[in-house]
Amino acid sequence: MPVDLCTNVAKDSDLSPMGIYRLLPQTNCKICGETSCMSFAFKLLKKEITLDKCTPLYEEEDYEEDRRALEEMLRPLMEAEMTETGLVIHEDLCFGCGNCVVACPVNVAEDPKGCAIGNGPTSDKVILKVENGKVKAANVESCRRFGEHRILCNACITPCPAKAIEFPGG
Incomplete structure (x- = not known):
């Protein structure tokens, strides 16, 4: 699997800040500690925060489908090791x-x-x-x-x- 800066992430065309943002609540509630949902999306992609910090995704039924899609999209990335270069x-x-x-x-x-x-x-x-x-x-x-x-x-x-x-x- 990962070697230094290599990761074995499954290719997903939506694995981008915007692809992640589209599935977030987009309320900018700041419960996660970030200033906006877009900031949260960037931090998720850089593995500086975890999805469970967005509690509305887990507490509100309206977001259940999006949460599952996010978990599926992010699973390979979260299991991989990322270094300073991001390769x-x-x-x-x-x-x-x-x-x-x-x-x-x-x-x-x-x-x-x-x-x-x-x-x-x-x-x-x-x-x-x-x-x-x-x-x-x-x-x-x-x-x-x-x-x-x-x-x-x-x-x-x-x-x-x-x-x-x-x-x-x-």
């Missing part, structure tokens, strides 16, 4: 083509004799590599999305034909 790898979609491995600028810089020329990694400093037919991640502290001076790099997402890599909420 999610959908192992069920990944078929191990390696496009992300050779597209990652950090991989290219750290592995001039492997990833930089379109081959598999020859360095243990790479972030992404294919193992057993699935992409895996390591060395997350080297990712451009990590740390105080992070940038919103999407180099690993763009070349993925299976849409198996994403950064939800960012």
